[in-house]
Amino acid sequence: MTDAVHRLENGGRIDRTQRLSFHFDGETMHGHPGDTLASALLANGVRLVGRSFKYHRPRGLMAAGGEEPNGLVRLRQGGRAEPNVRATEIILYDGLVAESQNRWPSLNFDLGAVNDRLSPLFPAGFYYKTFMWPASLWPTYEAVIRRMAGLGKAAESADPDRYEKQYAHCDVLVVGAGPAGLAAAHWAGRTGARVILADEGAELGGALLGNGQRIDGRPGMNWAAGIGAELARAENVRLLPRTIVAGYYDHNALTLLERVADHLLQPDQGQPRQRLWQVRAKQVVLATGALERPLVLANNDRPGVMGAGAVQTYINRYGVRPGRRAVLFTNNDSAYPAAMDLAKAGVAVAAVVELRAQAPLRYLPELEQLGIELLVDRAVLSVTGRKSVTGVQIGKLNEAGDGVVAGLERRIDCDLLCLSGGWTPSLHLLSQSGAGLQWDAAQGCFLPGPGRAAASQAVRVAGAANGDFGLQDCLTLGAEAGNAAANDAGHRRRGRGPRKPAADDAAAPLPPRPIWSIPGPGRNGGNNSGSNGGKAFVDFQSDVTAADLRLAAREGYRSIEHVKRYTTTGMGTDQGRTSNINALGIVAQALDVPVPQVGHTTFRPPFSPVTFGALAGGQVGPLLDPVRRTPMHGWHLAAGAVFEPVGQWQRPYYYPKAGEDMAAAVDRESLAARTSVGLMDATTLGKIDIQGPDAAEFLNRIYTNGWKGLAVGGCRYGLMLGEDGMIFDDGVTARLGQGHFHMTTTTGNAGHVLDWLESWLQTEWPELVVYCTSVTEQWAVAALCGPNARRLLAELCPDLDLSPAAFPYMTWQTAALPGVAGGLEARIFRIGFTGELSFEINVPAGHGPTLWQALMAAGEKYAITPFGTEAMHVLRAEVGFIIVGQETDGTTTPEDLGLGRMVSGKKDFLGKRSLSRSDSMRQDRPALVGLLTDDPGLRVPEGAQLIAGTNPAPPQRGQGHVTSSYHSPNLGRTFALAMLEGGHGRHGEAIHIAYDGRAVPATVTAPRFLDPVLEAPERAK
Amino acid sequence: MLLISCPWCGDRSEEEFSCGGEAHIVRPVTPQDMDDQAWGDYVFMRRNEKGVHFERWRHGNGCGRWFNVARSTVTHEILAIYQVGDDRPEVPE
């Protein structure tokens, strides 16, 4: 079995004994366990992996980790397809299918590449300057722009996988399992503190897995494995590999995305694809490392241009030879070990091009031994080749670094250019925490700044993220940070700590020479505007060049936020991880100000993109919102009810019989309730039990009317206002005892009303001794209504005198129902919302179905008819009873509804003072009226507008609107309720109802079409 | 995500609570004696402090109790938690 052409024979953390096959753009290739898609592609000699966002330039892999800007692919297919996945983060599995993006018809031949030729017309922000004439054509231009933009394609269908959330608390959360993070977790763990260690990689070790550094005389990756094994055994430590810490929120809350099954073809049975962790940590140690920056030079985006550190990782971790003949270009020390690793891997190293005037002496003997040419005080000026690097042009820069010294140019052929432009500490999470950053001119990067936003963000930074780039510093300071974090979380180590690890190479690196943009060859090279020397990319993913940044600065976009937004630099899926500092440097140079004066853009969560599915978690589909069902739901279902959602409740809307449409069913139900007997499930009404010696006084303050005089056994209708004087809820409240009330509220508002009561009781009137308890779900309620209601009920409770004299309207009684569940005790309220003789029978919730069935059985002889919410709405509207939220809309006073008599003049109550403001006293306020259309068969839509004339043409000011509109079988016609300006005085007036360009004639009436049956003598059928 | 220490239940995540806005707004005893200006000020006008904000919170998905919190609206740092009816505590700006 021969391996892929660029696979090294030995080395790396891959399992050469197993072969995994995968498909990229339809071509089948092979890799090994331990590979990423990126390393497997490189091993197979694939250089071209994508097309760039704007210019469709051919692009190859540049990095080996999450900072990869180019290698974005669409992974998997159908409902599992995921666009914009970094090939460097895809763990290879057998059967993997991926395709390249943003190209048509193919990656190799992409018609969009014409943009690269036309690029002089497309500088940064070009779209702000054109496409304005003619105005009518913008949608056309826009459609083309939209098709050209965007990266990958979304999935074609719904996601078959599921997601989970997990919440956790810990003493110390360590982010990053490189040398500093491992040392921190190790030392923190030894104190007994609860530690979580999270790392985006599948294996612990971070940079040690790729850079070949040694600790305690053995490979660093072995040291990492040893510590990892110890941590895995420790009961107080939780290891979370394949987990990205994405967000740092207030009060030390962090979110972590664990890729549970992304390394599998599909999740195992019952396994979530990803898990979103929300961790509340007492202390946080950020050991997030640093990212290597590319250098900005002409055509630095050609496939075969890679980071020096990335190249090391491909060699040492994945056993991949990333090229055949390499040139390294560096402004700092870290390219030297890379050069040696390349040479040892059998890559011809043509030269190390050192931008500084002095190379680090300690590497020179080995360099010489390997026969690698060192060019000091030189720069790579440009790259040749299109779909792959073919060579580089080298020259000498002047002292300022902004020009080329003539006559010293030289060309070297190569197929690999490794760039090392210095290191950028990953401080995204620290910045998210609210902490400040501080520019370090010597290192050419931002470091953690003094002070932090809030003491509750208890965070430390260790290792390269803190600017400590030497391995020994990472180990020592990492251990100290871990120990200190555990101490601050209240845990102290007993006895001695772990042995302190020693890096074999303890030398600290020399400072880099920060030159933000390498001038190109030729006269105008420095601007790299495209026609001379090629584009010099800063943000590879967003296709932003040094010339774009300079253009923005020249045009007057001086704040870095303006530059960012104008050029889009740093706004790609990598949030500018490799580009931000270079961009800042170039802008500072263009504006001729120090870098800190340009400022830095704000880092916003997440550090790495987080799947929507994971953010949604399990609370999707039927679990989006809890469904509330009454105890009688099963009966309704069996009876074929159609349901409507009311708040979270499912309520029967109507019960169609075979062949009936909604109108017919509602007519039948409405008629039955007025002619014989109907039964409605009223369980969903909010119910609040109110107890205490001051309960009546409390209700007096809450409701507009008086409550002290209500006798025990009585019920009263009440209106609640906000302090703004507007109706906010209504309902009937019964007095159960001297200091005991049973309040009902509207279905949708029950929670708000309880909150409202509690807020006044606890914060404003603590002197009142009153206790409120929600009992909505304690009671099942069957509302029996109609002329036969009394007769029917009498059969169920033979011992109760139901005569109007003994059980008048607006009273309640307790009664036993001997035939129901062996003598069920019920609270029966002689109240009703339909204006018909009604009894609302309350029983403990569990007995609801039994009661309901008993009523249905006993009612058979009266053809008892269950009715839904729509018939209930018709019935209540016939008698002019309002629905809060339908007749009212938050701008309605009691007087507007003609309920001014319910407003007590004697006492104060919430909102009373607002009723005497000038606008509340206006005579032409909208007021509740009835409407009868001239055409008795015409049912106007709810919401239709009332107009003065007969012409519905705009623009005109309406005079009100229809709030309720129904057909009534009891009236034999349609009718409506409406809010009409000055309506109380306009009964009998002709008016027009306007909707959809029509104007329908109607007559204004009192808002009552039938008189409610209150005292309800026996009515003849 | 705020971590709020309910005086009765201890540290809980903000999702269990609801904020009731500015604290220490006392409802007038005799609203009918107020002019529209004073009543409007009571109902609508707020300090909306940038810095330390004294506000009411309710542990709605918990014990249901209201309490007061002094919190920075700039850093979200919670500086004090105290009982309804208590005076504003002294807190560092």
Add this chain to the structure above:
Amino acid sequence: MANYSIFALGRNALQRHRHWPRVWRSPKPRPSYDAIIVGGGGHGLATAYYLAKQHGMDNIAVLEKGWIGGGNTGRNTTIVRSNYLNPESAAIYDHALNLWQGLSQELNFNVMFSPRGVINLAHDHHEARELRRRIYANQLAGVDAEWVTPTQLRALCPILNLDPGMRYPILGGTLQRRGGVARHDAVAWGYARAADRLGVDIIQNCEVTGMTINDGRVEGVQTSQGEILAPRVGVVAAGHSSVLAAMAGLRLPLESHPLQALVSEPVKPIMPTVVMSNKVHAYMSQSDKGELVIGAGIDGYNSYAQRGSLPVIEETIRAIVELFPITSRLKMMRQWAGIVDVCPDASPIISATPVEGLFFNCGWGTGGFKATPGSGHLFAHTLAKGEAHPINAPFALERFYSGALVAEHGAAAVAH
């Protein structure tokens, strides 16, 4: 001064883009102006532009404490519509919408106003009734509005979940075809460039720290760049309005809250229109760059921190995945918050104050971006004449004392 056009672009391409003029100057503040606008967001810059253009006031300055357009102008979800319930509201937002329609040409800066339609979904009968009321009210006011059925919705937005079995099935919705989105940054920049060309001084990094008020009259402001005098001061500072009001000894009926938003990674076009749902609380459009732009809710507590909490985002994403199932495997790329000044009636305040010469334009809450041109136009009138334009007369502070609120919270469904 050069105009922007395709020809200018071609000409400059030949000159390697070396000769584009500056978009705006960076002047030092003069000791005094005829008027000062505090706040260099879209509304403030638009105010300055219309003051100079329509009222001939060119000795004016815009003071911005950070960088222009850096507040809510650069943080919103760019939705433009005018289908508000109350005639007063519909008038003010439709005034803005009419200005949006020619804004790129007016400013010679492509603000990419894209009238791709705005849909508000109804998930239950109550919502459907409220939305229909809004449609009929809009029709009467002359604001385009129509009801769309689930079948029409499938054509308008194919990725919408119209499964009648979903938790809150979609019963239909409203469509305003003239609504859409615009490029938010471009609005600030376009107004700034146009105002600058008319002589307006736009002064960035200039924070107002106090107000100079004598005998109940405003005389100027103190700033981080010194005192600047002006007999008229217009404050357009959104989330920071209360802070500036306090400098003048005033209180406003505002609370500042973080309003959160997020974008996905860029993908090829899947979302041809704007969809908003109040019931499950989410709204989404797709930017020209390909990102799904998603609006979330406000955090329930006062804040000036421009950082939001996760629960609000989780709730919104649940709704998004429910409404648009194919988005489940897309990823949130950035989340952020803007500080919005929420008014009790969810309507703005464009008003004189008890301090003579001091005017406020605030309280736009979660929905200010769409109003930018209209707000600036009306505030300019108010500042120049010293009294409200008829369109903004109902939006005076006085309404909180008279009770004549313009209630848009309940009935207007989504307030964004």
